[in-house]
Each structure stands twice: as structure tokens, then as C-alpha cells.
Amino acid sequence: xxxxxxxxxxxxxxxxxxxxxxxxxxxxxxxxxxxxxxxxxxxxxxxxxxxxxxxxxxxxxxxxxxxxxxxxxxxxxxxxxxxxxxxxxxxxxxxxxxxxxxxxxxxxxxxxxxxxxxxxxxxxxxxxxxxxxxxxxxxxxxxxxxxxxxxxxxxxxxxxxxxxxxxxxxxxxxxxxxxxxxxxxxxxxxxxxxxxxxxxxxxxxxxxxxxxxxxxxxxxxxxxxxxxxxxxxxxxxxxxxxxxxxxxxxxxxxxxxxxxxxxxxxxxxxxxxxxxxxxxxxxxxxxxxxxxxxxxxxxxxxxxxxxxxxxxxxxxxxxxxx
Amino acid sequence: xxxxxxxxxxxxxxxxxxxxxxxxxxxxxxxxxxxxxxxxxxxxxxxxxxxxxxxxxxxxxxxxxxxxxxxxxxxxxxxxxxxxxxxxxxxxxxxxxxxxxxxxxxxxxxxxxxxxxxxxxxxxxxxxxxxxxxxxxxxxxxxxxxxxxxxxxxxxxxxxxxxxxxxxxxxxxxxxxxxxxxxxxxxxxxxxxxxxxxxxxxxxxxxxxxxxxxxxxxxxxxxxxxxxxxxxxxxxxxxxxxxxxxxxxxxxxxxxxxxxxxxxxxxxxxxxxxxxxxxxxxxxxxxxxxxxxxxxxxxxxxxxxxxxxxxxxxxxxxxxxx
Numbered sequence: 001x002x003x004x005x006x007x008x009x010x011x012x013x014x015x016x017x018x019x020x021x022x023x024x025x026x027x028x029x030x031x032x033x034x035x036x037x038x039x040x041x042x043x044x045x046x047x048x049x050x051x052x053x054x055x056x057x058x059x060x061x062x063x064x065x066x067x068x069x070x071x072x073x074x075x076x077x078x079x080x081x082x083x084x085x086x087x088x089x090x091x092x093x094x095x096x097x098x099x100x101x102x103x104x105x106x107x108x109x110x111x112x113x114x115x116x117x118x119x120x121x122x123x124x125x126x127x128x129x130x131x132x133x134x135x136x137x138x139x140x141x142x143x144x145x146x147x148x149x150x151x152x153x154x155x156x157x158x159x160x161x162x163x164x165x166x167x168x169x170x171x172x173x174x175x176x177x178x179x180x181x182x183x184x185x186x187x188x189x190x191x192x193x194x195x196x197x198x199x200x201x202x203x204x205x206x207x208x209x210x211x212x213x214x215x216x217x218x219x220x221x222x223x224x225x226x227x228x229x230x231x232x233x234x235x236x237x238x239x240x241x242x243x244x245x246x247x248x249x250x251x252x253x254x255x256x257x258x259x260x261x262x263x264x265x266x267x268x269x270x271x272x273x274x275x276x277x278x279x280x281x282x283x284x285x286x287x288x289x290x291x292x293x294x295x296x297x298x299x300x301x302x303x304x305x306x307x308x309x310x311x312x313x314x315x316x317x318x319x320x321x322x
Numbered sequence: 323x324x325x326x327x328x329x330x331x332x333x334x335x336x337x338x339x340x341x342x343x344x345x346x347x348x349x350x351x352x353x354x355x356x357x358x359x360x361x362x363x364x365x366x367x368x369x370x371x372x373x374x375x376x377x378x379x380x381x382x383x384x385x386x387x388x389x390x391x392x393x394x395x396x397x398x399x400x401x402x403x404x405x406x407x408x409x410x411x412x413x414x415x416x417x418x419x420x421x422x423x424x425x426x427x428x429x430x431x432x433x434x435x436x437x438x439x440x441x442x443x444x445x446x447x448x449x450x451x452x453x454x455x456x457x458x459x460x461x462x463x464x465x466x467x468x469x470x471x472x473x474x475x476x477x478x479x480x481x482x483x484x485x486x487x488x489x490x491x492x493x494x495x496x497x498x499x500x501x502x503x504x505x506x507x508x509x510x511x512x513x514x515x516x517x518x519x520x521x522x523x524x525x526x527x528x529x530x531x532x533x534x535x536x537x538x539x540x541x542x543x544x545x546x547x548x549x550x551x552x553x554x555x556x557x558x559x560x561x562x563x564x565x566x567x568x569x570x571x572x573x574x575x576x577x578x579x580x581x582x583x584x585x586x587x588x589x590x591x592x593x594x595x596x597x598x599x600x601x602x603x604x605x606x607x608x609x610x611x612x613x614x615x616x617x618x619x620x621x622x623x624x625x626x627x628x629x630x631x632x633x634x635x636x637x638x639x640x641x642x643x644x
Contacts, residue, residue, distance in 0.1 A: 028470075028473075029473070029477075030469065030470060030473040082430050082431075082434060085426075085427075085430060086426075086427035086430060086431070104407075104408075105407075105408035105476060106473070106476075108404050108407060108408060108430060109404075109408075109469045109472060109473050111434075112404060112433075112437070112465065112469045113465075113466050113469045113470075115434070115437055115465070116462045116463070116464075116465035116466040116469065117462070117466060118462075119441055119458060119459075119461070119462035119465075120459060120462035120463055120466070122458075123455050123458050123459040123462065124459075128451075129450075129451035129452045129454075129455050130451045132451075132455045132458075133445050133451050133454045133455060133458075136441060136444075136445050136455075136458050137441075137442060137445040137446075139441070140438045140439070140440075140441035140442035140445065141438070141442055142438075143434065143435075143437070143438035143441075144435050144438040144439060144442070147352065147431045147434045147435045147438065148350075148352060148435075150431060151350075151351070151352040151428070151431050154427060154428075155351075
């Protein structure tokens, strides 16, 4: 493991322990349902981004901000719980989704409880009052944006072939970019960063999050299921409006023929066709531009180990296969 | 109209205008769905309680707190949107519910957007930073409690005859009391109230809210539909665990026979039986105790027109028939 991997693993361990302390032994079905996905693991990348951003602005500040880091993970988890209901998904992180294990009403409420807890934990951050108010306002705006992103994603199903690359980028920015942006931005705010630092880290997170979402699409198509934990080519079979599908369409490729049950060999054939036409390369290029933007944003911050971690982290976002 | 009624009407008008300004011309189906119930009227009692509580603590302070008052109405509306999904209700405030007019996924997201906007608007209140952080923390805790209350209410359906008066009061405290408590408490906090004032107004709102919920049950049973806008006796027909049903059971009455389609004459017969056994009087007595508690809480505050309004308001809560 390199230093970043060691850092991410240690941070995930700390986050896991803290979540287990607060949610491991809750009373009643509502809180058990709320804790279910929160305690089911996950890479804990948003807490890591928040803590790294804070350290970049003021060394040592992250010690005071664990409750804010947990707040971001709770926010992420609340959106997963509600998204799973909307998307009708049965499993997540290797466990049954909340509405599957309990029921739809309990899942709505479990998400709503995590939503509340996110704001409560954010107010517990050890930071200036003014900074905490700003952090709450940023998280609130971000939650609205995530909803907009999820709604946009749902409209893509009806819009079909009318969805363009710019629509996809807007969706990815809101659905995934916004919460990474808020993670970095809130870390910077709570650490006492100035407006330029907050803005730079917000932009870092936004670009990193978009790249992350694009990579998710590539993983669905390219990664071996034993690595990704996902069913390879599911987006292709479902005719989902991923960036791959949109760029393919722009280049005159018709992916409609793959919208059916596919054997592994057929998925391989689709990949070959997409690579031949330069679609995969074009998608990777767009992701790489977002990575470059994210890395550029970091340059206004003083050099530090944590800044280097953020720099490496966004590279990891587009090289990971899980 | 008496002075309180004039005040409430003027405040509701101001709230309506502000909501219309912010949500009357929103773009896109998600925000239209979010605005739908928010703009469908309502008594706007929580904003009124927040503004009156603030004035009681510091005369003139309410002018700075309209965005906080709107935040409480948004919170209330988000819970209605989500509750309507869970309860499968088709109409609310005389209009189709959000999941009926749109669909379930859009309604979940519309509620989530209002939830976010509530916190965003709360941070916009013109008040000390420390007070705003405390207000956010109080709203967050309250949102979790409302979820607990709704969840408890749902479990009552399964628990049936095992539900006792104390369970009902806990449910009413969380589902309805907590948000009135937060309305008054947040008004006091943002106006710069001391801990004693905040606590007194919080308790005022809690007791007032419980009385409000009990009165809702009585309205369902007793109020002529043309006044209440509700289908008289629906709780009786559905065998709902209201305080009326629980007290009836405690007094040996079997209401199970009314759990079927009922003619108006049969509802009248049920009411007569409940009155005969002293059930209605006992329920009114419990509500009156909550009203007395609420009024007692107000006594630590300096006398003012607004304190008298709060005093009269809680009386209105248990005399209203709509």
C-alpha cells in the first residue's frame, strides 16, 4: 500500500469505529434501519476528503472535525437509502437495501433520520460559530442539488436519445460532484479557510466527483465483476444514459442492439466496438480533464502531505476498478 | 375577529406572500412538486408561533426572522409530503398529494428538497452566529423526533389494543409537539433569549402541540365535515389508535363494532356512547391539562401583547373545529 492507501484505510477505520459507537447499538427498528447501510462499510471517501481539505488549510484542524466528517457520510447514506427506493434496488454494499429488509415507509423515515443526524453532527464540529453556519448552509444547498441530480438522472430514462453530454455532466455534477465539493468545501470552511481556499477546494471536490461518476460508468462496463462487485455491462443491457452511451451515439454507434440479456462474450464484443470507435478513449479523456481541473484547483494551497494526498486521490478516482 | 385572529391572518398572509415569492415561479418538475403543498395554503401556525415567541423575548426581533419562520413551514410541509406517501393519502389541503399528482420517487425527492431548503432558510435568519448554530441543532434534533413520532404512529396499527395513553402522548409529543416546541424554541433562541426563556417557550410549544394533536382526533370525530374538511368518523371506521379509542378501551368500551362503513346516524350513536361513558370528557380533560401546562410555561416571560397571543393561541388549539 502506498501512503495514500494507508491514510484512507486508517481514516475509514476511524470513521467506522465512530459510526459504530454512535449507531452500533441503537434502540428500535427506525434507528436500526437508519444504521443498516451506514454500518455496512463503504470507502468513506467523503469523510477523508473533508479531513484532508481541512488539514490542507490548517494543519491539525482535522482532529476537531470528525463529527463533520461523519455528517458527510450520513448525508451520502441518506441519499443511498432514498435512491434505492426510487430505483427499486434490492442490494447495496452486499446487504439488502433498507426498503427490502424493512419496508418502504420505514426506509423513507430511516433516510429522513440520517438526514437530520447529518445536520446535527455538523453543528457539533469544533469550529467558529460563523464557520459552522456557513457549513450548514453549504450542506443544505448541496442536499437540494443532490435531489436535483437524482431527479435529472430519473428524467434521462424518459428522455432517452435526447440526452447530451452536457446534460450528463450536469447530472454528475449535482448527483455526485456536489457532495464531494461540499466535503472539501466544508472541511476548508470549518478549518478557517479564506474564500479563495474554500472555493478552490470546493472546485477540487466538484471536478473529482464528476470524474468519480464517469469512472463508475466505466467500471460497470469494463471491470471484472469479482473486482467491482457489480454485474458487468448492466448499464448497457438496461440502455442507461451513461457518458459511454452518449459519446457512442455522438459517434454514430447504435448501442440499442445491446439492450437485452448479454453473455460475457457479447459484452466483450460491445467493448471492442466501443474501443474501436474511440468511445472509451473519449470518455477517459473527459474524465482526465476533470482530474486535471481538480488538480489545478489544489495549486493555490500551500504544499503539504495532505495536499499531495488530495492530488493522488483524484487520480485514484479514475483508476479504481471498484 | 379578535386581535389574535387578526394577527394570525396577517401573519399567514405575509408567509403566503413570501412563499409565493420564493416558490411561486420555480423551474422544473422537482421544484414544482416541492412547492405544490407549500403553496396550497394552511394555517401557517408554526411560523406564527416562532415569530410570537421571538417578540416575547425581544420586542421587534421578529422582523429579522421571517426566513426562520418559513423554514419551520417548509419542515412541516416536507413531513406532510413524506407522510402522505407512507399513509397512501390521495388529497391534502384540498389538492392531490404530491405522489398522486406526480409519482412516488418525485414525492420523496420533493420532500427531500424542502428538507434542505428548511435548513438553508434557517441559516439566513438575521441573528447571532451562535444562535443560528443552536437553532440548526434544535431543528435537526426535532426532525429526527418527528420521524420517530411518525414511525411510532405506524407501529400503532400493528400494536392495536396494546397501545396505551402514555404511548399516544409520546407519539403526539414527537409527531406534533416537537415541531411546535422547536418553532417557539427557535424563535426564542434567534431573538437572543436566555436558557430559561428558551426552555419555557420550548415547553409551551411541546404542550400546545400535544393538545393540538388531541384536538385533531376530536375534530375527526365531532366536527361537521363542512367545517373540518374531513370525513367525519374516519378514525373510528379505520380503528385508529386515537386517544379517544384508547380511553374508550380503558373504560371498557368496545369500539371494534364501529370498524366498518358508518352512516352519519351511526357516527352520532358512537359519539353518544362515548359521551355517555365520559370518554370525550376525559380526552378533553387531558388536552386541557396540556393547555394549562403550556400557559404556565409562559409565566416566566414578561407580559406583552405577544405573550397574550400565545396564551390565547393554545386555547384556540383545543377549541378549533378545523
